[in-house]
Amino acid sequence: MAFEGLADRLQKTLQRVRGKGKVTEADVKEMMREVRLALLEADVNFKVVKDFVKRVSERAVGQEVLQSLTPGQHVVKVVQEELTALMGGEQSKIAVSNRPPTVIMMVGLQGAGKTTTTGKLANLLRKKYNRKPLLVAADIYRPAAIKQLQTLGKQLDMPVFSLGDQVSPVEIAKQAIQHAKDEHLDYVLIDTAGRLHIDEGLMEELEQIKELSKPDEIFLVVDAMTGQDAVNVAQSFNDQLGLTGAVLTKLDGDTRGGAALSIRAVTNTPIKFVGLGEKLDAFEPFHPERMASRILGMGDVLTLIEKAQETVDQEKAKELEQKLRNASFTLDDFLDQLSQVKKMGPLGDILKMMPGANKIKGLNDLQIDDKQIAHVEAIIQSMTKQEKIQPDIINSSRRKRIAKGSGRPVQEINRLLKQFEEMKKMMKMMGGAQKGKKKGFKFP
Ligand code: GDP
Numbered sequence: 001m002a003f004e005g006l007a008d009r010l011q012k013t014l015q016r017v018r019g020k021g022k023v024t025e026a027d028v029k030e031m032m033r034e035v036r037l038a039l040l041e042a043d044v045n046f047k048v049v050k051d052f053v054k055r056v057s058e059r060a061v062g063q064e065v066l067q068s069l070t071p072g073q074h075v076v077k078v079v080q081e082e083l084t085a086l087m088g089g090e091q092s093k094i095a096v097s098n099r100p101p102t103v104i105m106m107v108g109l110q111g112a113g114k115t116t117t118t119g120k121l122a123n124l125l126r127k128k129y130n131r132k133p134l135l136v137a138a139d140i141y142r143p144a145a146i147k148q149l150q151t152l153g154k155q156l157d158m159p160v161f162s163l164g165d166q167v168s169p170v171e172i173a174k175q176a177i178q179h180a181k182d183e184h185l186d187y188v189l190i191d192t193a194g195r196l197h198i199d200e201g202l203m204e205e206l207e208q209i210k211e212l213s214k215p216d217e218i219f220l221v222v223d224a225m226t227g228q229d230a231v232n233v234a235q236s237f238n239d240q241l242g243l244t245g246a247v248l249t250k251l252d253g254d255t256r257g258g259a260a261l262s263i264r265a266v267t268n269t270p271i272k273f274v275g276l277g278e279k280l281d282a283f284e285p286f287h288p289e290r291m292a293s294r295i296l297g298m299g300d301v302l303t304l305i306e307k308a309q310e311t312v313d314q315e316k317a318k319e320l321e322q323k324l325r326n327a328s329f330t331l332d333d334f335l336d337q338l339s340q341v342k343k344m345g346p347l348g349d350i351l352k353m354m355p356g357a358n359k360i361k362g363l364n365d366l367q368i369d370d371k372q373i374a375h376v377e378a379i380i381q382s383m384t385k386q387e388k389i390q391p392d393i394i395n396s397s398r399r400k401r402i403a404k405g406s407g408r409p410v411q412e413i414n415r416l417l418k419q420f421e422e423m424k425k426m427m428k429m430m431g432g433a434q435k436g437k438k439k440g441f442k443f444p
Contacts, residue, residue, distance in 0.1 A: 003257035003295045009038035011297045014079060020072035028060045028075070035079070043227040043258025048086070048265045056082050080292050086261060087288035092245065092270040094125075095216040101134070101180040101188045103213050107206055107241065108221035109233060110194035113249035113275055115145055117221045118191045119152035120275065120283035121247075125187055126158070133158060133187035136176040138209070140165040141193050149191055156280065159185065169193065169205060173213045190215075198233065203240045210241060217244045219272065222263075224254040231259055234267045243267070249275035252282070260291070331388040334420060335380045338373060378406040379416055391417055 013034040017023055032053050039049045059065070059078045068074040096102055104121070108114045122133040135153050137160060139145035146162050153160035161176040173190055180188045192209060195202045210218065220237045222230040234246055246263055251274045254260075264270055271286045380388065382405030387394050394402070394417060403410045 003042065003260075004255045006038055006042035006257055007295050007297060009041070010035065010079070010295060013038065014076050014296065017072040017075050021070070023060070023065060023071040023075055025061050028057055031075070032057050032060075039261070042256045042261065045228060045231055045258070045262040045266055048262045051265070052082060052086055076296065080296055080298070083261075083292035083295060084289045086265055087286075087291055088264040088270040089288055091285060091287045091289075092272055094272065095244070097216045100186045101177065102186060102217075103177060103188045103190070103215040104217040104219060105190050105192060105206070105209060105213065105215040106219050106221060107192050107237060107243075108194055109198070109223075110142065110196050112194065112221045112223045114194055114221040115139070115148050115152070115191050116278070116280075117219075117247050117249060117273075117275055117283070118149065118189050119156060120280050121219075121273065122158055122187070122189055123156055123280050124273075124283055124285075126156075131187050132185045133189055134176060134180045134183070134185040135160045136172065136188060136190045137162040138169040138172045138176075138190050139193040140167070140169060140172075145191070145193075152280075159183070170208045170212055173209050177213060188213075198236050206241055218242065219244065220246045220269070221249060222246055222259065224248045224251045224257070224259045224274075227254075227256060227258045228262070231262045231266050234263050234269055238267045238269055243269045245270055245272035247271070247273045247275065248286070252276045257295070329424060331380050331383065331391060331420060334423075335377060338376065375406070375408055375412065376416060379408055379413055382406040391420060 013031055017027055017031060020027070035056065036049055036053050039052065040046065044052075056079055059082070060075045065071050065074045065078065095104075106114050106118050106121075118135060122135055125131040125133050135149055135158060137146040137149045139149075143165075146165060150160050150162065152158075161172070161179055163172050163175065169192065176190065177188055180186075190209065190213065192206060193202065209215075218241060220234055220243050222233055224230060226233075230248070234243070237243055246267075246269050248260055248263070248271050251257075251260065260271060260274075271288075274284055274286050276282045276284060379402060382402045383394070387398065387402075394413075399410050399413050402413050406413075
């Protein structure tokens with residue numbers, strides 16, 4: 001996952017001031033040295049780092065912090081706000097043309113993930129906004145590109161417009177837009193050609209497509225793993241073509257996150273979406289504020305809630321919340337919950353969005369596969385009704401019986417019971433935190 005190193009270092013640095021009732025200039029200086037190093041190590045553009053540190057320092061030794069009741073926490077808040085601002089502040093929306101179709105040009109270097117992203121974006125437009133997109137195969141140079149887009153179209157059950165590789169991309173774009181009008185499709189996503197490097201020919205072709213298709217958005221698809229190179233690519237494309245947004249792909253494999261933190265500041269192009277895997281649904285709108293919170297270990301509860309809302313049965317969720325509140329959560333509920341969570345995606349990724357999750361040791365190596373979940377299911381299903389409600393009664397002979405019934409070793413049963421106990425404890429604590437919420441900005 002992105003930002004691992006940076007998150008770790010920033011959190012450690014901020015930890016030192018977090019609880020402080022007084023933050024001196026020397027504290028800030030020392031802290032800013034660490035922050036600077038952490039950002040540079042994350043491959044953030046050095047000029048961006050310099051400006052960032054300057055802004056945070058000014059605010060952190062200023063009146064704003066001194067007059068605060070909790071200066072330590074206030075400094076953390078300043079860092080969070082400035083990180084958010086660095087990445088563009090508000091989440092930027094995708095354009096909607098009032099004369100449909102809305103045309104989006106997808107541009108980028110070869111291998112950045114342009115074709116895949118075109119499919120992902122079309123998928124999101126349909127799923128989230130109920131739109132009807134047309135995929136346009138305008139990359140006539142890479143032999144497999146047209147085929148790849150057609151395969152994606154089939155997978156998504158979405159129309160793909162192609163005229164083969166003998167017609168110019170400009171002509172393809174023109175006919176595609178007409179086709180979308182005729183068919184009442186409201187988005188046209190043009191998958192343009194990529195090259196290994198930026199070259200004149202490519203830019204000229206893109207300019208011609210732009211001239212003709214008057215796109216509402218020009219999205220640059222860049223590979224986050226290429227770090228500062230991604231920033232340079234964004235700069236060139238923006239200078240020559242004028243971008244309206246960037247899509248950062250492969251953030252799942254980029255542990256440093258430098259590109260995400262620099263692109264907006266260097267090129268003034270907002271990051272609109274991020275790609276987090278090869279699958280078509282591994283794609284999210286980019287929310288600067290939520291990303292900043294994730295980096296600082298405050299979790300990303302909003303994304304978590306959204307994910308849950310998309311997949312989890314709302315009735316059940318309400319019921320569960322009630323049970324958590326009055327601590328009547330049983331192993332049966334646990335099992336139920338497990339299957340709901342399973343639908344939301346890899347458990348490790350989900351847990352990472354929870355505030356304070358970075359403090360749970362070993363989370364990064366956490367691999368929960370379906371087999372393990374099946375084992376847990378087998379264990380819980382081998383318990384009696386009473387045992388599931390009141391696990392305290394599970395003594396050693398009962399444990400042996402459950403082990404036999406589920407075909408799992410006794411140690412595994414012990415471990416599960418212990419985890420369940422811990423979880424209940426945590427929920428009680430979270431219940432307490434809920435009550436204290438009114439006191440103001442709360443950090444984990
Ligand atoms: P194009 O040449 O820019 O059109 O690139 P492709 O769409 O063919 O993608 C190149 C490779 O990157 C493919 O193997 C994709 O599956 C992969 N890819 C694209 N986006 C992501 C992403 O967000 N995460 C990961 N891990 N792989 C990605």
